[in-house]
Every structure is written in C-alpha cells, then in structure tokens.
Amino acid sequence: MSTMVIIGGGQAAGQAIASLRQEGFEGRILMIGEEPVLPYGRPPLSKQYLAGAIPPEKLSVRPEKFYEDRNVELRLGETVTGIDPTQQTVSIGSEAIGYDKLLIATGSTPRRLNIEGSDLAGIHYLRTQGDVDAIRKDMNDAKNLCIVGGGYIGLEVASVAVTAGLNVDVLEMENRILQRVTTPFMSDFYHTLHTGRGVNIHTSTGCAGFRGSAGRVTHVLCGDKEIEADMVIVGIGIIPNTQLADEAGLDVDNGIIVDEQCRTSDPNIYAAGDCTNHPNPILGRRLRLESVPNAMDQARTAAANMLGIEKSYAAVPWFWSDQYDLKLQMLGFSGDADASVLRGDPEARQFAQFYLSAGKVVAVDAVNSPKEFMVAKQLFGLGVDAEALSDTTVDLKSLVPERVA
Secondary structure (H helix, E strand, O other): OOEEEEEOOOHHHHHHHHHHHHOOOOOEEEEEEOOOOOOEOOHHHHOOOOOOOOOHHHHEOOOHHHHHHOOEEEEEOOOOOEEEOOOOEEEEOOEEEEOOEEEEOOOEEEOOOOOEOOOOEOEEEOOOHHHHHHHHHHHOOOOEEEEEOOOHHHHHHHHHHHHOOOEEEEEOOOOOOOOOOOOHHHHHHHHHHHHHOOOEEEOOOOOOEEEEEOOEEEEEEEOOEEEEOOEEEEOOOEEEOOHHHHHOOOOEOOOEEOOOOOEOOOOOEEEOOOOEEEEEOOOOEEEOOOOHHHHHHHHHHHHHHHOOOOOOOOOOOEEEEEEOOEEEEEEEOHHHOOEEEEEEEHHHOEEEEEEEEOOEEEEEEEEOOHHHHHHHHHHEOOEOOHHHHHOOOOOHHHHOOOOOO
C-alpha cells in the first residue's frame, strides 16, 4: 500500500488530503502538523477571529469527522525533524516514517525583531491560532497598542483593535503604508480610512527598541521619540519555512523551488503554499506568494501529480483584505502597470482601480466592488478601452470579448 506523507497543518495540507481522496487514492495518508489543532485557515486570524466574531472550530478547513471518514492519520502537535530523500523517510525525533510521495506544506514564519527590549512581555507576532489567542487575552487589559509594520496584516489588526476601543499607533518605515504592495493612490485611500477611525499612523518611522517595566513593554522607541504602548504586535513580513527542504538537499531560493507540477528537485517530493517558489507561465516569471488561493490550487496540483495524474499550475494571483466594513479584492500586481483607470467613487468607498500595461489589464484593486473584481478576472491580459472602463454607465461585462465571456 502506497503512503503519502504531508508535512504541515494549514490550508494547503488540508486541501491536499481532500484532493488525494477525491482523485481516488485509497492508500495511507499521514499528515504531520506542529500545531495541536486540525488544519485551519489563517486569513480569519487577523480579522474575525481576532475580533471574537467566530469560535476556534470555525477556523478548521474541515471537521475532524472528515478525516476519520477518509481514514486519514493526523499526527498533531508533532514536529518533523528531518527528511531523508535517499531512504524516502521523514523523522519525528528517533522515529523514521517511510513515504512513497511526500508533500511539504510548511508555510512560513513571521520575521522577528532582535533589538533592545524585544524579549519583553506584551510583544506579539501573529501567525498561528495560538498567537491570536495570546493577543486576544492581552487586548482585554490593554489600552495602548502599537503595531510595527504598515502592511495588510498590521492594518487589519489596527481596524479590529481601534474598533474595540484601544488607542492604536502604526509604525511604517517606508514613506507610506502598503508601499511594497500597492500604489500611492491605494496607500492614500487606506491612510485616510484609518486615520479617520482614530488610528495614529507614523510613516518614515522605524522601531529602534522597546522599553519596559517589571518585564513588560511600556514604550516603543522610535529614534528621538517614544510611543506609549502596553501591547505591541510586530508585522514586518514573513520568512518561508524551508529549513527541512534545505537540510534534505532540495533546491531552495526564496522558497522551495518547484516546477509547474509542484515537484521539487527530488521527483518524489512536492511542495505547496507559502513555502514555495514556483513558475507562473501567465506572468512569465517565478513567484513566492502568500496567498490562500495559491496554497489551495498548488495543493490540488501537487496531489494530482503525486498520483501520476499530470496537472500543471497556472493562475493569475489574487488576494483579499478585510478592514472595517471594506473588502479589498486584488488581482495581479499593480507594479506591472504603466497606467491606471478608476471606476467608481472612492468617496463612497466603492470603486475599482484598474491597472494597464500597453493598454492591457494586468491588475485591479476592487474596494467593495465584487462584480468589478469578477469581471476583471475575465479581462486580465486583454486590451480595453480606458474611457469605457472608467464609465460606470457602461456595462463592464460588455467589454469582455464573447470568446472569453
């Protein structure tokens, strides 16, 4: 009987399990996850779960019975300490477990600060359910929260915290929030949104250290000024978890190198999700994505190929972010554009910013505009009339060629 081993406990791992059974695999499936919980989705962590709007069980991608009914072995709260590609085994301490095919879905880890006072109590990182449980506990007694990092995670946390009544400061080293991921227009829109809700945003401001009392943080040091904070959340990016792959001799470069079949440099080992560096034939370059759709699609692709069913992964990247009552849906990368077209009204907080390159749609940022986002998926890569695109009296679907629609 063939054995499929999956390392990881996130959405990629959960989807791979489901896909293996859906594709007809009847052999042994073993999933090994470091966290003591069922595979779960991370997006709600910084949104609904942090706000206390959903219980822990709602995070799980599937209930425990799903795995029981499909005869899936779950080793939860355990850590894989090594992979031996020659012997085709993974190790948990002194225990060696054989595999026919292996999927690495180890995700990523928050980038950590190593500066003065960074070991004080009250300083948090947000990546796991356990992280958020600790953050929520601290938020019950906190008054002043400082968020280090003005990316999407930091701003999502800010929206929850200020709504809960905390005084919130956001520190961003760049000269605008979201600078690494979006345009000045969108940065300005979200800056105005957050400051209008009472968030204090400090751009061009780095975190030099922390000061505390009785072992707990009380202030964030920012050059010649200090910000009062009895709680800190650091969100300065993530690092792909590639140590196991690297030690096993697999090709690693800003993620585990995989091909279009999600196969690593070892033919019996596959990888999916945040930890991978994969080719995107649509965009014509390699990417490492921190994206749920990417993790899910790669997991489906990997599962098929693990079973000898040839399948290639090729998708336009898309993402989303929930802040206050606004849902931002993003397609592609605005940095690929040489022009932009606005459709809708930012003042009404319902609009879509389309990005074009040589007259073709290469990205969109849609705020509370799900219809525009869905049509943008059909328009991606196609030439459009910019004037018609901006005219809200023109039916957006009419711009989609019949062969695409």
